[in-house]
Amino acid sequence: MLYITTALYAEARPFIEKFSLKKKNAISNLQYFSNDDINLIVTGTGLMSAVMGTTYLLSSHSIQSHDMMFNIGICGAKSSHFTIGEAVICNKIVHHDTKRAFYPDILFQHALQEGSLESFSHIVDLQTDLHLESDMVDMEGAGWYYASSQFMSPHQLVCIKVISDYLDASHITSDQVTTWIDNQLPAIIHVQAALSTIIQPKKEIFNEEEKRWLDNIKTQLRLTVTQYHKLNQLTMQYKIRTKQPLEWIAPYATMPIVSTKQERKEIFEQICKQCLYT
Amino acid sequence: MNKSANNAFTPKYAHIYIEKSAKSYDLTTHIMAQFPHATIIEIDNYKHVFSRPRQQFALQKEAAKLILAVKKPPFLYKGAEVCHDFGYKHFYYTSSTLNCVYNCDYCFLQGMFPSGHVVLFVNIEDYFNEVEAVLAQHPLYLSISYEADLLSFEHMVPFAKRWISFAESKRNIMMELRTKSANYKAISSIPAHDQVILAWTISPQEVITNHEPKTPTLKARLHSMKQAMEDGWKVRLCFDPVLHIEHFESLYRECIEQTFATINADQIEDISIGVFRIPKDYLKTMRKQRPDSALVHYPYIHQNGVMTYPDEITKKCIDNVYAAVAAHADKDKIFTE
Structure with a gap:
């Protein structure tokens, strides 16, 4: 089973359309979509929302050792080392407020760039006077990882961020967000396929x-x-x-x-x- | 693991985690220079990566990462009771590396460590300082490759060379470097001295093929051992663990014959023989990590916190190997449990 969380519907839309996910009316405040192989939840923005949505999604299923959990969304980049619209796999996720760091275990080969992500409780832009420790900033990653890691192994967790801006998100539209994610969908599916190759279901001992x-x-x-x-x-x-x-x-x-x-x-x-x- | 799965794993050491405090060490620079294309991830403490909950040791062995860290005290630990002390009163071990390049079915590290990734502690001088402090109080028998096979890492980090050179000037230390590697050439430039015993774990080729993946062949190990002996080093032979597998009698007999056909028994320092034994908690973890290993799922019995073969099987294994070894070597040189 593939579990996906996004903060925004615009980030989820490419997955909903590509995999014909159907809306489930499970809980009124969360948008929840699924088919036989994928469960996707739109958590809303912010760390708390990410924790709540992720916990709801994973606690309502029996998690298996070959399941995967993806967090997909846009983020700001500190420098032009990354290009707008590029997908980046997060190898380190820092909760800015507590400085606690999390490390997804990237055991699969992939063709994307990797970088570090710092999750804030508020919007970060060029006017914000902050010492950034990481390459990218968002408002959900650390919450998503913390909640997911209560249920799954670090190698089952994949955080992919698509660069939307260089700390100036004021002009981004939801259509742009959907387009960026949609353009990266083949790369994201490739990552999912690579991970699923190395985490096979456990063999049953008894028939x-x-x-x-x-x-x-x-x-x-x-x-x-x-x-x-x-x-x-x-x-x-x-x-x-x-x-x-x-x-x-x-x-x-x-x-x-x-x-x-x-x-x-x-x-x-x-x-x-x-x-x-x- | 099928072939397609193997290809999907990241190459070994594709990611290197470095503690901020480890960045300034010479050994860090030396190691990093060998992996110019690795993805570098800065960390505060190696345990934040190495001790994450719910890691999959067996999967990680297929895509191992390097973690460079600065070890905090203590640097020396008392030797475990399940290990041979070879008659030395002050038996300690030390670990400048955690984990191993090999992936033996029966390895206790997979039950002991939460991660299959490799930790290299770059502050080797701090280890030396503590050893010197202990040596001021009493002599020391020190195992330096207890939680790793140091010699197999020597091309990457010269820990074995550093330890051996350190021991040369000390009169009251006996150091054991145990290995399955065939990498003696990595230390062959050091003149032999009496403070170090080079110990090779010897197994029948069938055991190596089936249960010691990624390790050198029996022939290669014996060749390496022979070179060390010819250079004047003290060499220890370790038939440990002896495994109770099908046809074990003939397999170990043939292995012992091949061993003594290659090396001169008179030049061997000593020989240790021991059956598989492991702390109960470690075996429990190993059984989860290796659900298909016949060796790990053997019905071992529990004796004082240790899982091992029933007494009659232990006796059969030890007696068999002992008799074959004693046909070639002086009995005073043979240590058993």
């Missing part, structure tokens, strides 16, 4: 039949919670080690329910022994 056998054994042997945990662990280790199916365990799943603790103990030990090296 459905084996899971059924283990559940039945739990019932037929009246296993305690501890014994059932041990059964799962030993059979899992057996499968990883031997690469063999668990067919030998099937008869235990269809045996009559044990009548005594002694009987349970003997059969359970027999299964355990078969799982172990002798």
Whole structure:
């Protein structure tokens, strides 16, 4: 699953149109769009909004190790090292107020430039008397990262900013924003594809039949919670080690329910022994 | 990992994180000069990168980053009980590097560290100062490549050379440099002296192929070891960890035969033999990191906080290797658990 947050609808529009995302009326203050593979939320501007929107999005899903979280939006650049309309991957995100820094783990190859981002609680322009530590400024990145990192690993988090101005955002229109993001959509999709290549879904150890056998054994042997945990662990280790199916365990799943603790103990030990090296 | 996934990872050390306080060190300049195209990211403290929660050690090993940092005290740590102390009373280890270029299935670092990225501490002089202070109180047996394989990094940062040269003038230190590398040539220009033991971990080629990815072959390790011995260095052989795998008897026997066909047993300083053993918490983390490793998911037993083979299997492994080694080497030189 790909999760995306943007601050503005104008930043989200290219994704909504490209992937035919449908609006969901989940929560009145947030614009939420999705299809089978993508969940996108428009958080609104500002750090608090980014934290709230991101937390809402991720806490309402069961996050998997192969999921990805992207923050996409425009930002100001400190210098003309970056060009207007260019997409930049953030390798460091600083919360300006606290100076706390976050570091997405960029493990995938990509063709974009990288830079550092500083997130402010207010608009930053040329008139603002600030010592900027980073290459770019925005109002959401640090909040998005902080919230996302409560749910996901640092390599699952990707912050891509599209340069909109050199600290003078007064003349930017929403159509311009949409155009800049739309122009960078192929590059963003490329990054998503590169990341998805390296984070594959976890392989299931047991097939459905084996899971059924283990559940039945739990019932037929009246296993305690501890014994059932041990059964799962030993059979899992057996499968990883031997690469063999668990067919030998099937008869235990269809045996009559044990009548005594002694009987349970003997059969359970027999299964355990078969799982172990002798 | 399939081929397409391998190609999707960033090249090794494509990103270098540098603590602000590390920028002024000569070693930083030396290391940076070797990576002119790396993306440099300034950090306040290496732990902000190295200790991030929920990192994936195994994935990071495929796209390792460098972190250059300044180590804060302490610089020396007491040796762990699961490690051989070779009869020395004051057994310490030190870590000028965290993590390793190799990626062995059984490596305890993946259970110990939250990250697979490599930390290089550039303030090596501070380590030397603390060692000198300790040496003023008592002698020292010091393992310098405990949480890394220093020799494998030598082309990048000359830590092994610096440590070996430091030890030369000290009379009451014995330093162990343990390695799986075949990179002896990186230190071969230093004249041999008695304060350092060069220790090679030796495994059957099948173990190297299947469980020690990215490490040199057995033949290459033996060749490196032979050169060191010919140059007059004390050399230690480490059959550690001995793994209880299929056909382990014949695999280790053949490995030991090949070893002593290459090197002269009489010139070996000593030999250590030990089976796989690891703190319980580390193994728990390793099992999450390596869900498909048969070695990691072996049904080890718990003994005093350490996970290892059942006693009868440990005995079988040790006895087997000991007998094969003892056929060539003086028994007084052989250390077992």
